[in-house]
Amino acid sequence: MNTNEKYDFVKNSLQKKYSFFAGILTTCEEMLDATWKNELVSDLERMFGAVEGQEFAKALDGYVEFSIDAAKNQQYYLKHDHYKSSNFSEVKKELYDNEEHMLGNYLPGMLVSHYIWPHHYKMGKRYRNEIMPWVKKKNPSLFVEVGTGSAMYSKLTMLALETINGIGYDISPHSVTFGKRVAEAFGFSNRFKFVQQDAFQNPPKDKADFVVSQEVLEHLEDPLTFCKNLCNILKDDGCAYITAAITAAHSDHIYLFKSPKELSSMLEEAGFRSVLEIEEASIDTRVPEKTPRIAGHLLVKA
Numbered sequence: 001m002n003t004n005e006k007y008d009f010v011k012n013s014l015q016k017k018y019s020f021f022a023g024i025l026t027t028c029e030e031m032l033d034a035t036w037k038n039e040l041v042s043d044l045e046r047m048f049g050a051v052e053g054q055e056f057a058k059a060l061d062g063y064v065e066f067s068i069d070a071a072k073n074q075q076y077y078l079k080h081d082h083y084k085s086s087n088f089s090e091v092k093k094e095l096y097d098n099e100e101h102m103l104g105n106y107l108p109g110m111l112v113s114h115y116i117w118p119h120h121y122k123m124g125k126r127y128r129n130e131i132m133p134w135v136k137k138k139n140p141s142l143f144v145e146v147g148t149g150s151a152m153y154s155k156l157t158m159l160a161l162e163t164i165n166g167i168g169y170d171i172s173p174h175s176v177t178f179g180k181r182v183a184e185a186f187g188f189s190n191r192f193k194f195v196q197q198d199a200f201q202n203p204p205k206d207k208a209d210f211v212v213s214q215e216v217l218e219h220l221e222d223p224l225t226f227c228k229n230l231c232n233i234l235k236d237d238g239c240a241y242i243t244a245a246i247t248a249a250h251s252d253h254i255y256l257f258k259s260p261k262e263l264s265s266m267l268e269e270a271g272f273r274s275v276l277e278i279e280e281a282s283i284d285t286r287v288p289e290k291t292p293r294i295a296g297h298l299l300v301k302a
Ligand SMILES: C[S@@+](CC[C@H](N)C(=O)[O-])C[C@H]1O[C@@H](n2cnc3c(N)ncnc32)[C@H](O)[C@@H]1O
Pocket: 096, 110, 111, 146, 147, 148, 149, 150, 151, 152, 153, 169, 170, 171, 172, 175, 197, 198, 199, 213, 214, 215, 216, 219, 220
């Protein structure tokens, strides 16, 4: 099969099993650029094997679960004006430490969402096109990511910065397992180490040139302290990329950012200065003021 045939196979699989979730691919075809389809097919096959195989089908199941989780929790948020979860330890026990949830649907689902949710895809593209060239000019040698999750941003960073070495921290053993698979699949495992721990309990002894924390802040009870800690592990002349989901619910989202301004103020209070801000919104704008969004900042120390 060529790329177009493989893509059609994926679309038909989704259509047959989950027709409610297949329409978004038509939207992607209309909204996204010509390279998107190739990336979807080649990256996801690299990770999950051939499009007609079982592992690929399971990843699509994971994506659907991930999307249902988001929709159910967004409905809760719209009704109650706060996210359903509020306790980090409970979320950790029920979700991050739950192998079936993490490896069965959450992590593959989140990875697939970076290729199917237009705002996720566009943030990744802008990271490659707008953030990476700026960071590359500074010739960084040590990259630290906190909260690697599906390792999408570990992968984007390691592939864009061909000589950098990296360490990725995640409190979930399953995120670490999944991240190692991503690193093997995309050929950067010799330059990147995944570590299962809270990065700030035993912080890296060498300060980083480049720090990334992508869609982690909304998972925390105290994101301000977390941002201050991110600032502390960064060299004085280093730079960071930090994002958060805004008015976007999920079963593991705890901290509600009601606007991009709340995020930028928090980053400033933590000791950062924003060099560039990027933001993308979900295509689902049914409740305009509560449209799920992601805001991200390229930062230096203030
Ligand atoms: C939504 S994922 C991050 C998204 C990821 N950057 C991606 O692109 O897929 C959130 C991750 O943060 C991790 N996490 C939550 N709190 C953490 C903490 N205090 N330290 C490190 N990792 C944490 C969770 O285990 C989970 O894997």
